[in-house]
Amino acid sequence: MSRYNKSDCNVNKRFVAIIAEKPKAAEKIADALGSLGRYNKCNYYRVPYWVVYKNGETILVLPSAGHLFGPSTRGKGVPITKIIWRPTWEFDKSAYYTKPYYQLMSNILPKADMYVNACDYDIEGSVIGYKIIENFGDLNKGMRMKYSTLTKPDIINAFNKLTNIDMDNVNAGSARHELDWLWGINVSRLLMKLFKISAGKSISLSAGRVQSPTLAEAIKRWEEINLYLPIPIFNINIVGEFNEKKFQITTKDWYPENISQAKDVVNYLNNNPILTVSSYQEFKEKIDPPPAFNLGDLQKEASRIYGFSPFKTQGIAEELYLDALISYPRTNSQKLPKTINYKEIIYGLGKQNYYKDLTNSILNETKGYLSPKQGKEEDPAHPAIYPTGEIPKKKLYGDQFKIYDLIVRRFLAAFGKQAVVNRSYAELLDGLKRKYKADGLIILDEGWFKYYTFSYPKANEIPVLKNGDKVYVVNVSLKTIWPKTNTTLSKYSLLRWMEKVNIGTKATRARIIEMLYRRKYLSIKGGKTYVTNLGYSLYKAIEAISSELISPELTRSFEEKLEGISSGKYTRDQVIDEAKSFLVKLIEEKLADKEIGDKLAVSLNIKEPEKRCVICNREASxxxxxxxxxxxxxxxxxxxxxxxxxxxxxxxxxxxxxxxxxxxxxxxxxxxxxxxxxxxxxxxx
Structure with a gap:
């Protein structure tokens, strides 16, 4: 970058304005385009922006700070149907930090000759850039810039291949914001109004189109966990021996009915310590390498291996993307296109000592022919997540390194060869013809496990057997097991549920889950999630208004319509008008329902219930x-x-x-x- 020159910041000639989603992205874009000429960093109201001089062309790269505009209203009461897009800092105190960015745009953009939306290529980025150009520029002079990494080659290539504004994404994204806002403000205001009528005081409550069904699912799981009554099973653990090799044996398809029968089995085996092999088989299994991550897969593995929440994983991945170390993380794709120079990326990774042996290994193994494993999931906007091969400018530590390392290793594994294991299975009988089993696994060729060691299976060798072989029982023990519930309640399990029922988007799901905790509807104690009294009270009140509001079916129906806007199946107005009709009808029916407010006030201990539970002091029903x-x-x-x-x-x-x-x-x-x-x-x- 050239030395700062204040005069370079006073641009009085024709220029192109590029709008980036965040300052870090803006700096990367300026650095890439400025490498072909020169560029200067400037400031306006302490917000940085960059002036680039390239081939006689002047380019100003301006950062946003996410959404500078959002749906709002000046109306009071409920229902609300009129939507006004306003600067977020005007109506949201938590967004006041965006005001200087708004001032930067309002001062510079009206003078531009062309506008390039270079925000992230997804519906959020499309709306952010569109609204800025709409308010401060000229949409007729607007263009779209699409890239999946913030590396210099990708940015230069994207700038040389500008496209028209992606109105399908803009319309779908705007409709989603308007729909979520309408839903939230109307149901939330209705709840607060009913509570105030009953209790005579105000309270802050929040309902959401996606948030409410997710809270309902959390409560369903919470109830299942707390009402779980375990039925014990009696585990017979046997150590068998054949040809001086010891191995584990368990019962096959049966457990003793009760403790007496279990003790009888133990006594029998102690007195008759021989099991006869009734069948034995072994086979080689080839295990395909996994595809590169999409966001959901990355969140799953980070949760499994490190216990990270989906929101934390997504945030770290976005930091790595802004540092040009990985490709765009908010993708559904498990596919890597042929157009990416994988050899160059792997050579780049090899310059980091930590990955040198792995990159040499994959290049030798493939002999330079790099064909990645492709998954099933696709995303029209971005490929699967992959490392760019750029060397980190500063050493990565802690959680940031853990996520980067996961992405690198999974990427390398996608080029690896199949792993080969030998599986063996034996069935054995005691003298009373009761069945037992033993399972074995040996790794013959570690293949891609070498790169993605987090999936390395645990080896468990059993001896080679044949029908009629006699296995000696060395030891037999009895353990009473009270099984744990299969139901899980965590940030990650809620994310997987949202993906399964198709509510929310890859970009918003983790944030919505995090919001349930921030608003104190869910909380964590002793590492376990539980539903707070506020969260349960809110859920019951929403359910009393309409069970549709907490069901994923209605939310999913609108999700499909929002997706239909992108494909042209629905218009934005059709979807929003349908939502308005549903909400207005619902609110008019429930606006005078004092019972909902009364129950909410009792549940929140504002009003005294008629009777209380002798165990927990909640309202007794x-x-x-x-x-x-x-x-x-x-x-x-x-x-x-x-x-x-x-x-x-x-x-x-x-x-x-x-x-x-x-x-x-x-x-x-x-x-x-x-x-x-x-x-x-x-x-x-």
Whole structure:
């Protein structure tokens, strides 16, 4: 970059204005285009911008700070149907930091001869740039710049291949913002109005088109976890020996019915320590390499390996993208096109000592013929996530390195050869013809596991057997296992659910989940997510307004219509008008429903309920055995009652002993444990 010259910032001639989504991206664009000439960094209201002189052309690269405009209203009350796009800093205190960027645009853009939207190539970036040009420039002179990495070659190539403004993305993105805003402001204001009528005071509540079904799913999982009553299984663990090789054996397709039968099996095997092989087979299995990451896959692996939240992973990936170290991360694609120079990228990665051995290995293994494994998922805007091969300007540490390393290794693995494992499986019988099994796995060729070691399988060797072979039982033990619930509630499990039911977008899902925690509808204690009283109260109130508001079906229906705008199946006005009609009708029906506000006030402990649960002090909705219970502990009591006889038979203990087992067991759901404690204390009295 040339030495700063204040006069270079006073541009009085024709110029092209390039709008970038963030300052870091703007600097990368200026650096790339300026490499063909010269460029200067300037400031306006402490916001940096860059003046580039290239081949007799003057280019100003101006950064935004995300959305400078958003849907709003000047109207009070509810329903609200009129939408005004206004500067975000005017109506949102948290967006006040965008005001200097707004002032920069308003001062410089009206003088430009051409406008280039160089914001990220997705619906968000398309809307950000479009709204800036619409308000400060001339859309007839607007162009679009598309790139997937912030490397110099990609930026120069993108600038040389400008296209028309991508109106399909703009319309779909604008409609999504307007739809989400209409939904949020109308349902939220209705809830707050009903609460104020009942309680005589105000409270801040937030409902959302995607947020509310996601909260409902979190509550469904939370209830399943807390109402989980484990049924014990009796695990027979056997150490067998054949030809001086010891290996693990377990029961096949059966468990002892109760503790006595389990002890009988152990005694039998101790007295008759021979198992006969009834079948044995082994086969080689070739395991294909995985494709390069899309955003969802990256979030999945970062959660599995490091316990990162989807929001954290996405944020780190975006930082790496802005540093030109990886391609655009908000992509659905699992495919890498042939047009990318993979050899150059791998050579670049090899300049980092940490990856030198791996890059040499993949180049030798492939003999330079680099054909990546392609996944099923596609994205018309961007390829799968890949490293650019550029050397980090400063050393990566901690979490940032972990995400970068995941991306690099997964990218290299996509070029790797198949891994080969040998799987073996034996079925054995005791003298009473009860079935047992043993499984083995040996890695014959590590293939792509070498690069993506996070998927390396655990080897477990068993001896080669044949029918009729006698296996000696060296040791047999019994373990009573109270299985854990299969239901999970975490930021990552909610993300996967959103992907599965197709609500939200790859760019917004993690942020929506994070919002549930920031607004204190969900919280984390002891590493586990739980639903707060505020979150549950809000959910019940939204459900009382309309169960459609918490169902993914309605949200998904509008998602499909929003996607249909891009394809031309629907117009923006059609989708927004349908939403307005639905919301207005709903609000007019519920505006005078005082009962919703009353229940919300009771649930939030603003009003006193008629009766309280003897276990947790929540509002009591049920009476069981002359005991006032909330809905949670009522369900817990019923579940204990239903399963008590089975549990007593399984572990052969009294009712009180069963309750004690449920209390001390970590697998037991919270409400089951609390109900068990209450039943024990009641019995003592």
């Amino acid at each position: 049920y009476n069981l055995y002359d005991t006032n219970l909330c809905e949670f502990h009522y369900e817990a009591m019923k579940k204990i009652e239903k399963n008590m006889s089975l549990l007593m038979k399984k572990i052969e203990k009294s009712e009180n002993e069963v309750l004690n087992e449920l209390i001390k067991n970590s697998s037991t759901g919270l409400w089951i444990r609390e109900a068990s404690k209450f039943l024990l204390s009641k019995d003592k009295h």
